[in-house]
Amino acid sequence: METKGERERQELKEGRCGYWLPMKNRYCRVVPDFEGEKYCTNHSQQLQGKRINCPLDPTHFVLESDLEKHITIKCPLLVHLKELEASGYYRKDINAISPQMSQPKSDAKEPSVIPKTPLPQLQDLMARIRQKAQEFINDSIPEISYMEHPSLDHIEGSIKIKHRKQEVSISEHMRLLDLLHADNRFVEFGCGKAKLSNFLYQEMNGGKFVLIDKRQNFRSKVDGTFKHPEAFKRISIDIKDLYVPGIGDLTPVNSDTDTDTDMVCYSKHLCGGAADLTLRSLENCRVKAILIANCCHSACTLSSYIDPSYTPLPMLETLPPLKSNTLPVLEMDLIAP
Secondary structure, three states: OOOHHHHHHHOOOOOOOOOEEOOOOEEOOOOOOOOOOOOOHHHHHHHHOOEEEOOOOOOOEEEHHHHHHHHHHHOHHHHHHHHHHHOOOEOOOOOOOOHHHHOOOOOOOOOOEOOOOOHHHHHHHHHHHHHHHHHHHHHHOOOOOOOOOHHHHHOOOHHHHHHHHHHHHHHHHHHHOOOOOOOOEEEEEOOOOOHHHHHHHHHHOOOEEEEEEOOOOOOOOOHHHOOOHHHEEEEEOOHHHEOHHHOHHHOOOOOOOOOOOOEEEEEEEEEOOHHHHHHHHOOOOOEEEEEEEEEOHHHOEOOOOOOOOOOOOHHHHHOOOOOOOEOOEOOOOOOOO
């Protein structure tokens, strides 16, 4: 009896790649880029020679025979770096406060755990943290009622609703601080897909936005869906290398002198030490407001912490000193009731 794979092998569809995939027991189904080509781009290259990981960026492959040319001219990472060096906003390690930050990542080290801390001492520390946090919330953070925002009526799915609630909350805090004006310059750090900035644009029906993110793979996925793409400028750069005054698009609408007087800087999810790097990048800038919702505190390191000499609570001084590049991890959930 004829198997499905044998049948498919006999039935190579016209206009499809003719490369046989033994693991899948069928032909590749990709349409070649040019009419008359027998193989798709990927498999035509495979037939030309051995493919290896790019030594500059292991996330993609290159023909071994083209390696020298690739790493000197064609590698996308190299091209991007040259574009950054030609810009006015790239200054390598300008926001790094430790040489360790500029070194390549090595094998992850175990976090410095505070061992055998007496339970009463931890409980006392937890109570003091909660008390100080509650005092700060009561005195400094206005109560925001975002559940009645009309945009929530058209959102389905728990994940989408969660993100929209966060967007509405940040937007309403900006409104209370009188920041939602289209003549301001808005800078989103760690923007990802930049849906927060797009939401702010819709709330103001205008504005100019600079989007900062280390990754480069969002431009074609989401930016193309923005109704006014001319209002957004995306910069793919590590925040530790970002020289904010060099971004020419931050010139305020109603100012001919100060280049960053009306900057509003914000982030919905700024992971680990990126929040500290952002604060350092804005150290010599004149900004109107900074609103950062940080996350992934487990990824914070002493090498990126903006003020390693600061001890937030006297009790921490009695704990053992740190022995690694990571912040301490208490063997207890400080957030749990």
